[in-house]
Amino acid sequence: MNSSSITKITGTGIAVRGNDIDTDRIIPARFLTKITFEGLGAEAFADDRKQLADKGETHPFDQEAHKNSNILLVNKNFGCGSSREHAPQAIKRHGIDCIIGESYSEIFFGNNVSIGVPCLKVSESDIALLQNKCESEPTCDFSVDLETLEIKAGELSVKAEFPEGARQQFIGGTWDVTAELLQNDTDITATANDLPYFNHWQ
């Protein structure tokens, strides 16, 4: 299957600041009328980017210095709103391999696990340090170690939180759970047969 072990992510950071950034901002709904996820990377944060451009400012996703950045640094409740996987897909397809932030909506977090993008939690003061770092030094090397849950950026080193189950899934290469679910077929049948409503009460 598609799952491979992910233990260490290296690259450079890119900060998208703000609390409660919702999935409609990550990928506006009008870009979703298609039957594949292809091309979504280019539309990530489309409206925010345009609005900043109109004001003469540049969104991090448009900054030359961050063109190849792959570690996204965000604040609180990132990815709230819709369950559409288009949002994590857009971010991943833009080239992001890992997200570091203060907190996430649950569905967004889970969707990212199933496409192989770990979302790590750090404290408010630590995210500020990391965001400042990548803004002032866009070429600074970041590394995220899922074994030790340590994030390094230049001379900075901060501790991250990541649920143990998800951590094991990334390290063991089982973040794509379909294979494991399929294995338990006998148990699936047993559970189904035990549900009184399973055959529409017939």
Added chain:
Amino acid sequence: MAKNLYNKVFEKHTVKKLSSGQYQLFMGLHMIHEVTSPQAFDMIKERGLNVRYPHRTFATVDHIIPTDNQVRPLRDTMAEEMFNALEKNTAANGIEFFNTSTGKQGIVHIIAPEQGLTQPGMTICCGDSHTSTHGAFGSLAFGIGTSQVRDVLATQTLAAAKLKVRRVEINGTLGAGVYAKDVALFIINRLGVKGGVGFAYEYAGEVFDNMSMDERMTVCNMAIEGGARIGYVNPDQTTYDYLSGKPYAPSADKMDEAIAYWESIKSDKDAEYDDVVVYNAADIEPFVTWGIAPDQSVAVNAELPKEEDFSVNDKPLIKEAYEYMAFTPGEKLIGKDVDVAFIGSCTNGRLSDFEEVIDLIKDSDLTVPSTVKALIVPGSQEVRQELIRKGYDKIFEDKGFEFREAGCSMCLAMNPDKLIGNQICASTSNRNFKGRQGSSTGRTLLMSPAMVAAAALTGKVVDARETFSIG
């Protein structure tokens, strides 16, 4: 040990504990629609897998369907392609599709209850976050991403972590002109958009006991806006009466057996909760959102909050909201011009929502002014048919509303119904995010159907209780 409904239903559907520590959870009902399913069908095909239990998955088309003209092929070729893909995928896999030709099409969270598919004691999922709606029946219902849609198609199960449960109890009686939508907005206002992360909400107390199923659905629908992936109400006679006679509900001779199961999964009297909050119905007023997150709301007559009322952390978002909405702290929303009025969506697109509005507007002298575009969008073809049967379409049109076909419409505007520029829309939908209604500068004010009707007829934000002399 005394248990709550969440834990009982979770255990009943647990297949196995997974190596990650999560649980493999069996899904009793899987609903699909055109936006989040095509990629999942492709994924199972790529992996050479089949749909495990086709009879437990049902499909509808709602997000991309136009509400003015549904003749095929749809004018938008991309929308037509999505519609086509769903037709092909459901036919190829033996999944029942409530297509527009069946008379049963509609918004996924409206049709499943309407057909009697949604029942107590089930696990229900759909690639759509407002799946929480179905919790109104005492089921565990939640939104999933496309990779999970793949898993459910292939195995009828998914990997899930156990949530904590917060009981949200509201006692007393709601005032006249205060609706289920106001209860939903009130809870989000009190607990915040992040307050429910990690929790399932059990809604309880006199207010919920006295609600109809439609009203319970409105509140459960917006659990997710408060961060809670699941919201539910324990089933009772109101639930059983609603289900009785519905196409997919248990037949009359099976009803006793069904009710015995449904009663068995209710929260025990002395069940334990991870958290309990208690509110008084008398404190709930008609609510309106003023910002770009569903907890940025005020009672209709109140002043907008000052920036200094917020913590240092929240200030930037508050500032951003004021900038985007072009409102000023301390002013009131009352009297603000409204360009568009939208009544519909999975929050408020059920029969009783429109009946409520008809009751209010039918004797009013007011009609929609020419400056306002007012849309009535039934949540399903059945709701629409019933409104027509009662002659309500005529009343709506006489009053200046457009009476549309069933679909998600302007709730998220993945179809031709969109705001233009920075129009202000009084809307019965559930999200006021930036750009949500199709224009990247469009502004959404969430409120109850009665409040939107009043805004439609006056062209302004008003207190519906005054416009319609309620109470």
